[in-house]
Amino acid sequence: MRIGQLARSVGINTQTIRFYEQQGLLPPPDRQENGYRTYTEKHGERLAFICRCRILDLSLAEIRELQRYQDDPRQPCAAINTLLDDHISHVRSQITALQELEKQLVSLRAGCSDGREVGACGVLAGIGKGSAHKQ
Known part of the structure; x- marks a missing residue:
């Protein structure tokens, strides 16, 4: 199958497929005499795996x-479990940061009621005073 067919079958665009090829996540396809890439079912399976990993927010290094x-x-799959445990820890840290x-x-929104003019906006004043601290 050609790259457009592969992209449609997995639900991504062709540039993403080329990117994964460049990153070494997807093996290079064979080429026809006219230069078109020819992908196999194995490419589709590998690409679907990559896409599922990305949905889980796994990094390219983790996918590799x-x-x-x-x-x-x-x-043994102990190393895979460790990788996933590390990723879970990372996700938990992100959740904590997002909750903060x-x-x-x-807090910023509570500092401003509707009906004010922009000059008296509590949100802008709060941001300007630095009440929004970067974590």
Whole structure:
């Protein structure tokens, strides 16, 4: 199949496929005499795996590591569990940071009621005074 067909089958654009090829996540396809790339079902499976990993917010390095394990399936999966545990920890840190951001935004919003002119806006005043601290 050609790149457009592969892109449609997985639901991504062709530039993303080329990017994953450049990053070494997707093996290079064979080329026809006219220069068109020819992809196999294996490419589609690998690409679908990459897309599912991205939905889980795994980094390209993490995906690369998981692919190495896929390519050598006789190894114990303890390292995969460690990778996922580390990722879960990272996600939890992001959740904590987002919850703190939410508190800051709610606090800023509470500082301004509707009906004011921009010159008296509590949100702008709060941001200007530095009440929104970067975490």
